[in-house]
Amino acid sequence: xxxCEVCGNHYGMTFEVHAAGAVHVFDCFACAIHRMAPICExxxxxxxxxxxxxxxxxxxxxxxxxxxxxxxxVDKV
Ligand SMILES: [Zn+2]
Ligand SMILES: [Zn+2]
Numbered sequence: 521x522x523x524c525e526v527c528g529n530h531y532g533m534t535f536e537v538h539a540a541g542a543v544h545v546f547d548c549f550a551c552a553i554h555r556m557a558p559i560c561e562x563x564x565x566x567x568x569x570x571x572x573x574x575x576x577x578x579x580x581x582x583x584x585x586x587x588x589x590x591x592x593x594v595d596k597v
Contacts, residue, residue, distance in 0.1 A: 554566075558578040
C-alpha cells in the first residue's frame with residue numbers, strides 16, 4: 521500500500537514517476553498529470569504532450585509561444 525501524493529488515497533496499485541531525480545507516487549494518471557504537467561504560460565492549459573520550451577518558459581505549442589512574442593519557435597514533430 522502506498523499513498524498518492526496528490527489526493528492522499530491509500531491504494532494498492534499506485535505507481536511511481538521518476539523525474540529530475542525525485543520519485544513521485546500516484547494512484548492514477550489524473551493525479552500524476554495534476555502534479556507533473558507544466559502549465560502553458562499563455563493559455564494556462566496543462567501540457568500533456570511535449571510542449572514548447574522557450575527561454576525557460578513553457579507553452580503548449582508554437583502558436584502560444586509566438587503569441588507571447590517568442591520568435592523562431594516551431595512545433596516538434
Ligand atoms: Zn491520487
Ligand atoms: Zn497554450
